[in-house]
Amino acid sequence: MSSGTTLGARGRPAPPGTATLGTDQDPQVARIARSPEFQQLVSERTRFAWTLTVLMLIVYFGFIGLIAFDKSLLAVKVGGTASLGLFVGVFVILFAFLLTGIYVARANTRFDALSDALKRSFGR
Amino acid sequence: MNRLLLGLTLAAVAASAAYAAGPDLGAVQQSATNWPAILMFLFFVLLTLGITYKAAKGTKSAADFYAAGGGISAGTNSLAIAGDYMSAASFLGISGLVYTSGFDGLIYSTGFLVGWPIVLFLIAERLRNLGKFTFADVASFRLDQTSIRIISAVGTLVVVAFYLIAQMVGAGKLIQLLFGLPYLYAVIIVGVLMIVYVAFGGMKATTWVQVIKACLLLGGATFMAGAVLLKYGFNPEVLFASAVQVHPKGDAIMAPGGLVSNPVEALSLGVGLMFGTAGLPHILMRFFTVSDAQAARKSVFYATGLIGYFYILTFIIGFGGIALLMSDPSYFKLGPAGAFDKLKDMIGGTNMVAVNLANAVGGPYFLGFISAVAFATILAVVAGLTLAGASAISHDLYAQVIARGRTTEKHEVNLSKFSAVVIGLVAIYLGYVFENQNVAFMVGLAFAVAASCNFPVLAMSILWRGTTTWGALTGGLVGLISAVTMVVLSKAVWVTTFGHPAPLFPYDNPALFSMPLAFATIWVVSLMDKSRRAQRERAAFEAQYVRSETGIGASGAHAH
Incomplete structure (x- = not known):
């Protein structure tokens, strides 16, 4: 399992819509979703x-x-x-x-x- | 928030104190001090305190405190989940219910169990992939942190509060009976020990206390059921036949009886038990203690097996109680001329069937063992509840809502420990003031709120793209308020506690109405929500979807 690259490594998850999984920035997500x-x-x-x-x-x-x-x-x-x-x-x-x-x-x-x-x- | 909850509970206390109701278990008389039980319990306490000490030394990060560092194995986690479920209410309550009504006990057992497949198929893996410490992490993944964490934390705290009060009062009465200790001592012992486990040992200690207790309880119940079956040549048919012979209701105990009197009530009870399981915060948080989705899935599978096995044991124990205790006057309070009512006059009440049966099949030392295990059971369950409540206060309300994410991990964990202390003290106080109140409805209310507030918010946010913050927030509120209102207007509170002549809401269980109402509200409000934020939230679903389905990007097992 890949570790939390985009999460705040300690404690809290990053606020959503900002950097979590690189929501908006990451074209990878869209590519995975369409694969x-x-x-x-x-x-x-x-x-x-x-x-x-x-x-x-x-x-x-x-x-x-x-x-x-x-x-x-x-x-x-x-x-x-x-x-x-x-x-x-x-x-x-x-x-x-x-x-x-x-x-x-x-x-x-x-x-x-x-x-x-x-x-x-x-x-x- | 904490203050609000405190205010609410104090108001509830004042209200119910004003309308004093009949006691729940009947007036419990303190019995003679039971030394074997106390010694065995002390041994359990020493063992668990040792574990807590070890856990405290290893608990450094927030991940350690809230989720045992994600290092719990699937097998261990399944025992902890099963332990959370095998409360004293399940063990003593269901065996007592089987004793008085026979078959009807199975209705509760099956209802408590069938929530688990639903948790596995729809929730468990996604929860592990999306969340970190609390189910609010998951529900607020792409929605507004402030609103969703508030509604999730309120749902959590309401469930924890009612569950905790019921457990504390149960603990006090039970220990009065089992150990011969005064009610107040018992409540204080439970409260102090749970504070120590949670505040010092965090999730690690809470898990291991639960695991040890689960093993002891499963072992004890297996021995008891085995001893009963042994007496009847391992032929259940012979056991049933002799039970039917001595039970005052005769053959009626083998068929559905009066427990579920009308169809709507039956369905509503079923809905509440089934989906409440999927919304209990102290159960959901256990999915964050394992390393990944595979381990989460395996723990549900094993836990379902353990819980199912346990409920079959309680059924055998209940029937063993009928067959072996009912014709023995030494287990009953005798009236004039040695007459007694087999269903009402059992020493300590029908909740004591399993305990008295322990004496019948295993003698006084086994009785001491089962008594100690029953006490340990309560302790382990309240510790889990306290941790769930403390996490909601520190991780959801404080860190995200009040401090808006600008806090340190150390500060957050310290606040959580402090919250655990406060929850413990409040629980001791409430346990004390509720001593002679009817608390039987409270576990049902906790399940109803879990099914009508926590579960719809969680399920809709992870399963439906269209869910928006407004939808989840209003739906969760509607579910919470309607469930609580319907219970307050039902017979258990409106008539029994408040003394009104007739209930305003005709059913005891609200879930059949309040849960669909919550889902419908989330759906309708989300559809009507045309705000910019709503569009962003729908667009953010794809990233959440990919992560929830594959685990890509999920937080790892350990904090780095």
Whole structure:
């Protein structure tokens, strides 16, 4: 990771719009932003992250929705005493962990590779 | 600003003192002095003070003080994040909730957990790439420093204040019960120790205190859940069956019950828990303690696993409490003829389920251990909160707003240490005056404000090009004010604390309304903002975008 070249090295970040990343002066930023590598990285990662976010929202609010609207379904017995709701609740917990794992696995391989390629091509 | 907050809290104190309400945990009786617990706690204190001393010697720069020099590993950070989340309220409160209502405890556990994936997918890496010490660094990256730091710092301080009061009062009552120490002593011990950790050891000490406590708590809870399962042949089905047999609500504990009575309330609670997580300042600041975005991302992954595991343990502990304690009269206050109410008469109240269960499965020394861990838990959480509050005062309000960036790093860190002392003293005072007040709503309020003020400002400033200073400022204010107002007008405050006959706002949780209101305000005001500054801010988005997505130009791990 490149170190804070344009930041105040100690303490505070430089005020924005002045020298941070050379906002206005640095034509590098515009070149990076327009490069196909950057656009591919951002569009792939954004799509992936939002897909997982929506999945998490659906699963969690689906669970809350069942609690709110169909308590009797969650009370259905599966195997003696344990209810369906119990399994769904534990599933929500495991699902959250699984999703973060999927994201990290993908980020560690695909997104980091794209990001490294981008940094190489801009010599940073 | 500090004075304003103090004024506000004093006004709140005066108001609630005038409308005295029933105590929260019920009148807590001081128990006999528990020596094993006190000795084990003293050992924890000595250990953490040693760490604080070491950390203090190594804390030289602002980066050391606020962010532990960026040198915390992903694994350590995940334990610290999990530790921040595994508060005494989670451990004792959720196991107690499972004990009284069974399944309903899971609603809180899942809600507390599912915020983490959202933090990971949308916030964590960008936060690390853009920020340095506080989330206001990120929110104000391309927006006006003064306005955005004020709204972020106010959001931070409100969250910290309510969270802290709830923790202090909880600490006082808990320690009265667990250690047999007077309430005021307990509050003073917590306050003084947290001042020492934060003022001397900064983020390094705060992190390691949290990590040690997280390991102790996870170890203790694992042992307890394991001992419960062992008694039932590691077959949860047998545990559930015997719990249903002795619980007064019978089979109803296996299904959703009365905790969430109407759909709007359920959704609002869910929104508040989920997005509040993404706006808690003491959690967000932990992303600045790791070296880079990769480490930030890994720490969320591990932390999610640890927190999920912990909540499954509390669920088993709650059911173990039902199965093992409910038929044993020695854990209850007995009425005439030895009769007792299994749900109401537990010694120390239902928050003590985990503690009493520790005695049942591990004897008095394990009881002492769990009591000491519960105390350590509170201590570690309040230290993190204090550091978040002190950073907001010194790094955001003082350095950027009052001194306008013209201050030295040393001066800023000294002010932060001083703020930590002041916050600690105020917390002791508030803990003292709130002793017999209902503080149960305060953690909920902290989550609601985090979800309705901090999270929208942060998310919109990093994710949407069109966000302008005016938009973020008004949206954050609208979120903050609406969340606080709705809670004040809700049953918990309007009826329970102020004694009015009916609540003016029908729901306990405001987030479903206040959070979208904040987002909508940011959006509309930003769209209407045609000022020159707004155009500059939109133009500056590209540079922020490149850095937030790639880390190019991000501040490095260490100050040079």
